[in-house]
Each structure stands twice: as C-alpha cells, then as structure tokens.
Amino acid sequence: MSVTTLTAGVMSREDLARLLAGPASEGQLTAPVRVAPEVVLFVPVRDPDAITLDYVNSTVPPKEYLFPRAEKILGWRGSGPQPELVLPPEPQPLVLFGVRPCDLRAITVLEPVFGGPYPDLYWRRRRELTTIVGLGCTEPGPYCFCVAWGISPVAAPEADLMLTPLEPPAAGGYLVAVQSAKGEELLRRSGVGLEAAGTEPGVLRERRAAELTARFRRLIDPTGVERAAERLFEHPYWRELARRCLGCGICTFLCPTCHCFNVIDRTAPDGSGGRYRCWDSCLFERFTLQASGHNPRPTRAERLRNRLLHKLSYHRTRYGLEGCTGCGRCVAACPVNIDIAEVVADLKGLMT
Amino acid sequence: MGTTEKIREIAAGLLRDGKVDVVIGYGPGTLPLRSTPLFARTVEEAERLIWDATCGNNLAVYLPGRKDRVGIVVKGCDSRAVVQLIHENQIAREQVFVIGVPCAGIIDRRQVEAAVEREIRAAREEGAELVVEGDGWSRRFNREEVLYGACRTCRHNNPVLYDALAGEPLPPRDGGPTLVEIWEKKPAGERRDFILSEMARCIRCYACRNACPMCYCTECFVDSSTPRWLGRATDAGENLFFQIGRVLHLAGRCVACGACSRACPMDIKLGLLLGKMNKDVLELFGHEAGLNPEEPPALNAFRPDDPETFLLGK
Numbered sequence: 104m105s106v107t108t109l110t111a112g113v114m115s116r117e118d119l120a121r122l123l124a125g126p127a128s129e130g131q132l133t134a135p136v137r138v139a140p141e142v143v144l145f146v147p148v149r150d151p152d153a154i155t156l157d158y159v160n161s162t163v164p165p166k167e168y169l170f171p172r173a174e175k176i177l178g179w180r181g182s183g184p185q186p187e188l189v190l191p192p193e194p195q196p197l198v199l200f201g202v203r204p205c206d207l208r209a210i211t212v213l214e215p216v217f218g219g220p221y222p223d224l225y226w227r228r229r230r231e232l233t234t235i236v237g238l239g240c241t242e243p244g245p246y247c248f249c250v251a252w253g254i255s256p257v258a259a260p261e262a263d264l265m266l267t268p269l270e271p272p273a274a275g276g277y278l279v280a281v282q283s284a285k286g287e288e289l290l291r292r293s294g295v296g297l298e299a300a301g302t303e304p305g306v307l308r309e310r311r312a313a314e315l316t317a318r319f320r321r322l323i324d325p326t327g328v329e330r331a332a333e334r335l336f337e338h339p340y341w342r343e344l345a346r347r348c349l350g351c352g353i354c355t356f357l358c359p360t361c362h363c364f365n366v367i368d369r370t371a372p373d374g375s376g377g378r379y380r381c382w383d384s385c386l387f388e389r390f391t392l393q394a395s396g397h398n399p400r401p402t403r404a405e406r407l408r409n410r411l412l413h414k415l416s417y418h419r420t421r422y423g424l425e426g427c428t429g430c431g432r433c434v435a436a437c438p439v440n441i442d443i444a445e446v447v448a449d450l451k452g453l454m455t
Numbered sequence: 456m457g458t459t460e461k462i463r464e465i466a467a468g469l470l471r472d473g474k475v476d477v478v479i480g481y482g483p484g485t486l487p488l489r490s491t492p493l494f495a496r497t498v499e500e501a502e503r504l505i506w507d508a509t510c511g512n513n514l515a516v517y518l519p520g521r522k523d524r525v526g527i528v529v530k531g532c533d534s535r536a537v538v539q540l541i542h543e544n545q546i547a548r549e550q551v552f553v554i555g556v557p558c559a560g561i562i563d564r565r566q567v568e569a570a571v572e573r574e575i576r577a578a579r580e581e582g583a584e585l586v587v588e589g590d591g592w593s594r595r596f597n598r599e600e601v602l603y604g605a606c607r608t609c610r611h612n613n614p615v616l617y618d619a620l621a622g623e624p625l626p627p628r629d630g631g632p633t634l635v636e637i638w639e640k641k642p643a644g645e646r647r648d649f650i651l652s653e654m655a656r657c658i659r660c661y662a663c664r665n666a667c668p669m670c671y672c673t674e675c676f677v678d679s680s681t682p683r684w685l686g687r688a689t690d691a692g693e694n695l696f697f698q699i700g701r702v703l704h705l706a707g708r709c710v711a712c713g714a715c716s717r718a719c720p721m722d723i724k725l726g727l728l729l730g731k732m733n734k735d736v737l738e739l740f741g742h743e744a745g746l747n748p749e750e751p752p753a754l755n756a757f758r759p760d761d762p763e764t765f766l767l768g769k
C-alpha cells in the first residue's frame with residue numbers, strides 16, 4: 104500500500120490539544136488512557152488532558168472500535184411467531200487518536216477479511232465513520248518487533264492523519280501527514296495550521312524511521328516462514344510447544360489481527376432480546392467442537408498450531424498479507440511465555 | 456550449590472533412575488524477566504532447568520488428569536496446590552515426586568515493564584536489588600518493592616509437601632496486613648464501585664481460569680450452552696457473574712498462589728475476591744486449602760457444629 108500524502112507539515116505539541124479539542128467536546132474522541140498502573144486502553148475521552156502520551160502501546164488493540172468485542176447486530180421485542188425487529192443503534196462518528204503503526208497495519212490486514220467480495224456491513228460502517236490519527240513511536244517497547252515485518256515505526260498509510268514525533272520525547276512537535284479527505288477535514292475544523300518542515304517531510308520521516316529501526320533488538324527474519332504450513336504441519340514441534348499452552352484466549356483477544364467471532368442470542372424473560380457478534384478464540388476447545396461431538400482440533404496442539412500458522416502462513420497465502428504485525432502483545436501477555444518471534448526462529452530452524 | 460544446580464541434580468537423578476517420566480520445572484524465557492515451563496524427559500533436558508525470581512508459573516496446573524509419573528518443581532504456594540489436587544483425586548500421591556523450593560518472592564515483570572516502558576535487554580538480581588538494563592540506560596529497583604502483591608504478604612513461602620528440598624528453608628515472612636484486610640475496612644459502596652470498575656475491564660479471555668491449578672473442570676459453567684448460564688457480552692455485570700461463580704467454586708479450594716491475577720492481561724485484582732473468600736472460609740471453618748495433607752478440605756468434611764450463619768442470615 105502506498106502512502107498518499109495530500110499535504111505535510113509540522114505542528115507543535117500545544118497544537119495537539121487544539122486538534123483534539125473539537126472531537127473531545129463533541130464526545131467523539133477515543134484515545135489511550137492509563138486506566139490502571141499497568142493497563143492502557145483506548146477509551147472515550149472528553150478532556151484531552153486525560154490522554155496518556157507516555158505509553159508504548161495499548162493493552163487491548165484499538166481494533167475493538169472497528170470490530171467491537173460484542174456488537175449487537177439486531178434486537179427484537181416480544182416473543183411468539185412475529186416478534187418486532189429492532190435495529191441496533193447506528194454507530195457514531197469517531198476520532199481514534201494515538202494508533203500505533205503496528206495497529207494501523209492491522210487494519211490493512213483485516214480489510215480483505217471484512218471488506219472483501221462480501222463486505223461486512225458493520226466493519227464498513229465503522230470504517231467510514233472513523234477518522235484515525237496515527238501516532239508514530241519514539242521507543243521500541245519491551246516486546247516490539249514490527250520492523251521484522253517491514254513496518255515503519257513512525258508512519259503508516261492507514262491513518263487519516265499521521266503524526267510522527269520529531270524528537271523523543273515528543274516535545275519537539277509532530278510531523279503531520281494528511282493522508283485522506285477525512286484527515287484534511289479534521290485538521291481544517293480544528294483551525295490548526297501546519298508549518299513547513301525545514302527538511303522535505305518524506306526525508307525527515309525516513310530519517311526518524313531509520314534511527315528508531317536501528318534501536319530494535321528483537322530481530323527476527325520471517326522470510327520463508329510461511330512454508331512451515333506445508334512442510335511442518337505434522338511435525339512433533341507443535342505438540343511439544345503446546346505442552347505449555349494453557350488454552351486461554353489472551354493471545355487471540357489481544358491480537359490486532361485476530362478476527363474470529365461467534366454469534367449468540369441473549370433473551371430476557373419476557374422474550375425480547377438481541378443478537379450479538381462476540382469475539383471468539385481458536386484456542387478455546389469449543390471453537391471447533393461440532394454438534395456431533397467431533398472436534399477436528401481435539402487438543403491444544405492443533406489449536407495453537409492453527410493460530411500460529413494463521414499468523415505466519417495462511418493469511419499470507421490467502422490474501423498476500425502478513426498476519427502478524429509484531430505488536431508484541433501476545434508475547435507480553437502469554438502467561439507461559441509462548442513467543443511468536445521464537446516460533447518463527449524455531450520453524451525456520453526446522454526447515455533448514 | 457545454588458538452587459538451579461540442586462534442581463538439575465535431583466531432576467537428572469529421577470530421570471536417570473527411571474523414577475519419573477517427566478520433570479516439570481522452569482526453563483529460561485525468551486526475554487529478560489521471563490521464564491517458561493519446561494518439560495524435561497531426559498537427563499540432557501534436565502540440564503536446562505533453572506530457578507530464579509522470575510519462576511512465577513504455578514506448574515501444578517499441568518497435573519490434573521495425568522497418567523504418567525511426574526517430578527514437579529514447586530514453591531510454597533504451588534505445593535499447596537499439589538496437596539489440594541491429591542485431596543481431590545486429580546493426581547495420586549505415588550505419581551508425583553515433589554521438588555520443593557523455598558521462595559523469596561517472584562518479580563512482577565509488568566510492574567517493572569510499566570516503570571521503564573522501553574526495551575529491556577538484561578535483568579539480574581544483585582542482593583536486595585533488581586538491576587534492569589537497556590540501550591544505554593540502567594535502573595535499580597528495590598527487589599522487595601517489585602514483587603507481586605501476593606508474594607509480599609506470603610505466609611507460606613516454604614513448601615508444605617516435598618520429597619526433596621532444593622535449598623534451605625527461608626524464614627517465614629511477617630506478612631503484614633494483606634490487601635484484603637486493608638480493603639475490607641472500606642465502605643461497602645466504595646468496594647462495590649471498585650469491583651465493578653475492575654470487572655468492566657475484563658475481556659473474558661479466561662486466562663485466570665486456565666492458569667488456575669484448581670480450575671480443572673472438563674466443562675466450565677461459563678462454556679455450557681445447555682443451559683447457557685452466561686453470555687459473552689462482556690459487560691461488568693456478566694463479568695462479575697463469571698468471577699463470582701468462579702470464586703464460589705473455589706471456596707475452600709483456592710490455595711492463594713496468585714496464578715489467576717498474574718495471568719490476567721488486564722491487571723484485574725482477582726486476589727481481592729478470592730482472598731476475601733479464603734478469609735471467610737478460615738474464619739468459619741478454621742481451614743486453609745492445601746496446607747495439611749492429612750486434613751480434608753473444608754467443604755469435604757461435615758461436622759454437626761459447622762457454622763451456618765450464612766444460611767440462616769444470623
């Protein structure tokens with residue numbers, strides 16, 4: 104995906120508050136907030152001062168604003184053969200501020216799933232209504248390895264406005280790239296003017312990307328790992344790896360590119376209720392349990408293999424896109440230290 | 456001889472003599488401040504076992520339903536889970552060889568990571584300090600201050616059951632007031648609001664359940680679809696219902712190892728709910744789970760004079 108930059112220029116750190124003031128006062132702003140000492144989440148924000156800028160990445164990816172954890176897709180009132188259908192509330196316009204490049208890439212990764220030949224109405228609608236302000240990184244976090252997937256830690260084409268901090272910590276202001284009409288509109292309404300960058304913006308951004316990329320130490324080379332699906336599908340490696348796996352859903356629920364869901368109905372005693380689309384996880388035993396009682400992925404070995412090969416191979420085979428963005432969340436949160444970067448190295452080792 | 460060497464020696468001996476089929480212990484993790492469960496089945500694999508202040512997992516979670524003979528490395532809290540699992544017939548005493556490790560507390564890596572917010576390249580203990588290093592920086596933490604909350608007030612740091620001890624018993628911690636004791640004094644409204652705000656964060660990944668050595672039901676009530684007790688709408692009410700169900704199912708069984716809170720990616724203070732329930736069980740029945748291999752669990756034993764205040768509301 105090539106970056107379409109309509110305009111680019113520099114804004115100061117004070118201008119950031121001005122940029123966000125409008126959407127905040129209209130109740131449309133969602134931004135990272137430290138909600139507990141070790142948890143940063145994207146939450147609706149009315150006061151831009153509540154935003155935390157001092158974070159590596161959010162604990163749960165902002166994906167949930169395009170693909171909510173539980174989304175009501177229809178409701179009904181009354182029971183009997185002809186209940187009255189109730190449409191779910193329409194999603195509202197949203198400004199999503201502070202999305203990191205790995206999570207921006209994840210939108211591209213999910214686009215063919217939800218926006219392909221049979222576009223998903225709910226995703227589409229939210230995509231249209233959401234203006235995304237990307238925020239480049241200033242430090243590799245303890246678990247980050249986005250650069251292994253060729254992602255620039257300071258820029259991404261998916262954002263409507265992309266902010267690249269000019270000097271760490273962002274005191275030096277931001278290089279702002281306007282990348283869509285929605286981005287242009289947000290900037291225009293805020294009244295923030297961009298100043299010309301001393302250096303050509305593209306060059307400036309490349310330079311920041313190179314500086315930061317050089318500081319990553321979690322270096323893996325995933326080239327060719329997708330062949331593991333063919334060559335190592337039956338390898339005892341998976342059983343060995345899965346001995347440790349607890350079969351929880353952390354790695355899937357925190358992944359910006361995981362997108363499996365289940366549809367459940369919730370009915371109140373009076374017969375009214377709603378149908379919800381809820382995140383599901385391929386690590387759960389019941390994910391593939393069939394009504395007959397047969398389970399094609401009977402143990403954690405098959406389930407863990409599925410998740411990892413989906414990230415490292417299937418997504419790429421199907422859509423030509425890497426399924427992992429190196430955000431490191433699954434590595435950070437897996438209680439037993441199953442580490443997808445190590446899995447990449449292991450699989451490549453087994454194939455040489 | 457350090458604890459790591461001692462564990463390796465015991466494990467290698469067990470495997471060499473064919474006394475066990477596997478030794479479950481800790482191996483080096485992929486990053487600083489991390490370790491990972493290690494299943495050693497050969498003398499060579501036993502050489503990779505380690506012990507340090509990052510060995511937080513409660514490995515007893517891998518015991519229920521096993522058919523093989525197993526050696527297992529346990530801390531004080533973990534040993535209580537082994538005792539409780541034997542009580543509950545999830546594993547036979549003859550099947551397990553318990554390698555006990557006196558524990559000086561486990562480092563809360565998330566607390567350290569949140570404090571530095573940068574790539575960590577190395578971490579090591581130096582006496583009472585934890586030294587963390589990155590690209591051109593280094594930071595020292597008071598080790599005691601970055602331990603898990605449950606470790607700081609741990610009263611059972613020495614294993615209660617073992618076949619071999621890797622290391623000298625440590626003096627018990629004085630403990631001090633636990634989080635529950637502090638928290639119980641707050642007004643009811645404040646406690647309710649806090650619990651609900653914690654629950655609102657839950658994403659129902661079920662890591663708390665799956666990391667818990669005592670949560671071994673083959674069908675968990677949250678997964679049941681006939682009847683469906685619980686939806687997946689993940690609002691605070693449903694999440695609280697899940698946690699209350701889990702806590703009640705653990706009455707008299709929770710060994711207070713903290714595995715659930717440690718696993719939780721959302722830093723939800725599950726220890727408060729479980730700690731409160733453990734305290735009630737202790738006050739009512741004078742029983743703490745997994746402490747005494749001879750004494751049956753509180754809810755397995757009936758005495759005509761068992762307190763019933765919670766039934767009669769008096």
Ligand code: SF4
Nearest residue numbers: 348349351353354437
């Ligand atoms: S987070 Fe770790 S333990 Fe949980 S399902 Fe994923 S790999 Fe298994």
Ligand code: SF4
Nearest residue numbers: 358427428430431433
């Ligand atoms: S697989 Fe792990 S590292 Fe890769 S995008 Fe998903 S959560 Fe991030």
Ligand code: SF4
Nearest residue numbers: 657659660661663719
């Ligand atoms: S581990 Fe935490 S987030 Fe996951 S289900 Fe348990 S309480 Fe909820």
